Amino acid sequence: MDSEQSGHSEKNLPTQTDAELFLALKGGQTIALGVLYDRHAGLVYGLAYKTLGNPQEAEDLTQDIFLTLARGGSYDPRRGSLRTFLAILTRSRAIDRVRSRSTKLAFLSRWKLGASEETTANSPLEQAFQGERSEEVKAALAQLSESQQQILKMAYYDGFSQSEIAxxxxxxxxxxxxxxxxxxxxxRETLTDYVG
Structure with missing residues (x-):
């Protein structure tokens, strides 16, 4: 009888409210996540894509948002709708990713600017300084693990997304x-003197 009741409740999942589905998910009914995903993935993906402007990154973020929900997240059905919670969470995480991307790009552009200045240095003093700076950059890169060097090279020189690298x-x-x-x-720690 107990298995019939659980089977019956699983059949009813598509008709349950978001709050009921979330509680079912927290109670171990993983099928509830699929129903919530079907209901809200379009909203999450749309918001992620609008902010990130990249379909692959939007897909990655959508997956991350629903994994967060599956792990319990911080959603409280008494404080508002799941749809609103997902929208706020998605927007917040997407903005974090844009900021992170901007920080990385600014770091790399300053680093590349230093490298291009190295090739156009005029005076012997400037050439000596730029040569020393180049050695610092090489030394900093050498301190990274081989896997870190490989991933950063693929991301910033080859232009691959993190999903493509994975x-x-x-x-x-x-x-x-x-x-x-x-x-x-x-x-950043190693090159603080030269960046910023």
């Missing part, structure tokens, strides 16, 4: 994100 290297997306972040943080 597929090419056959590693989880989370691993790529973590290695890229650690690599950039280490580079």
């Amino acid at each position: 597929k090419q290297l056959e590693v989880p997306l989370g691993t790529v994100k973590a290695r890229a972040r650690r690599g950039l943080l280490k580079l």
